[in-house]
Amino acid sequence: MLDVDVIADPAAAVVALDPVRSRLLAELTEPASAAALATRVGITRQKVNYHLRALEQHQLVAVAGERKWGGLKERLLVATASSYVVAPGALGAAAADPARSRDRLSASYLIALSARAVQEVGDLWREARAKDKRLATLSLDATVRFRSAADRADFTRELSEAVTTLVARYHDDTAPGGRAHRVVLAAYPQPRDQEDA
DSSP: OEEEEEEOOHHHHHHHHSHHHHHHHHHTTSOBOHHHHHHHHTSOHHHHHHHHHHHHHTTSEEEEEEEEETTEEEEEEEESEEEEEEOGGGGGGGSOOGGGOSOTTSHHHHHHHHHHHHHHHHHHHHHHHHTTOOOOOOOOOOOOOOSSHHHHHHHHHHHHHHHHHHHHHHOOTTOTTOOOOOOOOOOOOOOGGGTTO
8 A cells, every 4th residue: 555646537526525535545555354344334235336346447455365254255445545646637627737837935926836746746656566666756844934034035035045055066967877767945924723742
């Protein structure tokens, strides 16, 4: 089971976003039968089976085994990931695109950049998994509490200069076999309910 998977297919996104099916996905972090799920979620086994077939058709759940129960064989299913993200590309032409934003300091630009990262990394990761390879990535996550707006502006300037210097030092358009990597840095106010966490 993957920690997180990116749903790129619009039809799979529709299936996963159904409230009953998303509840079933959340319940399937461990293998379970339709009968066990029906008891947990409070709907009939037949309806659970209907929803499980839709999830299975879109590779959101997989068979984890079988067990005999009475005179019957019961399939055990498990979600293919612990959690899911819908790729912006599932929205087609309506997907977020940073190229459509003029204000590089706006929240909409940051959201579009983040959406592009989800789309691109999701596609690259899917390709890497199909080839049984790892995908080289780097993620940094930090919290900084500024004393003032002036300190925030100074931090922004210094960070921009540092990144520009590093990019200039390591970027080589002529490197044979070299591979371009995207670097996206973002800063936004931490939600108040997470400030003391």
